[in-house]
Amino acid sequence: MTRQPTLIEMMQQLIAMPSVSCVNPALDQSNLPVIHLLANWLDGLGFNTEIMPVSTGKANLIATRGQGAGGLVLAGHTDTVPYDDNRWHHDPFKLTEANNRFYGLGTSDMKAFLAMAIEASLAFKPEDYKKPLIILATADEETTMDGAKTLVKLSRPKARFAIIGEPTGMKPIRMHKGILMESIRITGLAGHSSDPTLGHNALEAMHKVIGELLLWRDQLQQQNNNPLFEVPVPTINLGHIHGGDNPNRICGACELHIDIRPLPGMALDDLRHELKQRLQKVLPETGFKLETLPLFSGIPAVETAADSELVKTAEQLTGHRAGSVAFGTEAPYLNQMGMDTLVLGPGNIDQAHQPDEYIDADRIKPTVELLRKFIYQFCIA
Ligand SMILES: [Zn+2]
Structure with missing residues (x-):
């Protein structure tokens, strides 16, 4: 059996695997290498993994630990936006530690979050789970939202709550406008x-x-x-x-x-x-x-109720009132499937879609810690 990679190794490997999605077919890439990488790790950890085809060269991954109704989804998209090599001072595909930051395309937005979600799940033994934890990795969030739309079409996964780790500076977000x-x-x-x-x-x-x-x-x-x-x-x-x-x-x-x-x-x-x-x-x-x-299919607005148990818990754990952001996410699609959904992640939106995208090194541990608490509350306790 191969050794499970450390958190930083997972981040390195995710960043090293290009997964640009773009409406321009010349720049668009498959996300399957990232999906298979995640599926391999999660299989090895005893998750039940399902690769859900979305379109040619694109798929979602649903990885479940524990069984039954309810539970928690930790979700992230596997694609990144295209990058401008000339404007990057670091290799976009090499996780580079400098200035107390980790640079790389997808560090903030948002492949690194998936590594942190996996890391957080390791705090509990498979038999501890009373309700399922689902790690969800989606395709084409940056372009068509086809990954999320396929989930809605197939009405999967099922859970009570979902957290999407888009860059919100660790603040819970329960609303955004549509586009x-x-x-x-x-x-x-x-x-x-x-x-x-x-x-x-x-x-x-x-x-x-x-x-x-x-x-x-x-x-x-x-x-x-x-x-x-x-x-x-x-x-x-x-x-x-x-x-x-x-x-x-x-x-x-x-x-x-x-x-x-x-x-x-x-x-x-x-x-x-x-x-x-x-x-x-x-x-x-x-x-x-x-x-x-x-000009594109549009993104619905989203609002998760202020009195949702997930919102209350997030406010208590982060010390921040759940607010709104000015960008669109997959949250309306997960909400549509009956999950109370929050957007909450370690990156900053200012870094997303920018050259030299990075995540603060100081954010990594607290994020894993926070996700552990969510998992404990919604799947273990
Ligand atoms: Zn994103």
Whole structure:
């Protein structure tokens, strides 16, 4: 039997295995090597492991110790964002200790968390578990969320509570906004500028669309407010526009990209529906075609109840009130499966998706300690 690696060795091996996910197929990599590495370790520790295919070259891992209903999921995504070699001072794939930090791609966001979850589980013998502990490793969080969506489709794993170790600086997070990015395309009819009756000006139609969007934004902000968020209202950002080609040509087509950040309680499908309806209403009846298309599938907002046992426990163990963050996670998908879900991890979001991503060396031990306490409370006691 091979020796179980130490925590630092696990972190080294996870970081050394590239697992970039990217919407650009040229940069996208399989996460299977990471999944198999984790499965090997967890098999050796007596976990029951299941590799769940997600798509070609992509899979989730569900590793379970203990049986029965209830229990706790410790979850992390196995993919990282792409990296810019020229901007890194360290090798992104070599865990490097310097300045009391561990540098490497995926240290903070968030492969290292999976090593810490495994380490924490070692504090208890397999027979100690009254309820299951599930270590969950997912695919493609940084791009499509297809790993999390596959879990929802198959309704697995089942547990009562879940903690996702995304970088939150060790503070419990029970809420985040959703994210929608939509393209609005207006097709009119091009023609020479000297005679406006020859065409249908898509830029002028877009002017009406933008007016309606700003009006909708004001209304959404009047109707929805959650003071627990740093930006307490939903937002709509106009981020990109392109239309037409020449001053002396009637603009035949115009495209606008917007970003909508809804509060918990605002469903993505409802927003998409309302967007379409409102914009359709302001366009002239003839001569224009309007399309609204998602630029990605979107991330729902999430809110786990403030009085959930998991939230209360996390607040007590960390000494921090559970709050909100300004980024999306897999939490809404786990919530959807009936698990009260918190986001709580050792990294800092400032380091995520940045060159020289690192995790503070001082964070590692307290994180393992904290995870042990969660495991004790929800699986052992
Ligand atoms: Zn992440």
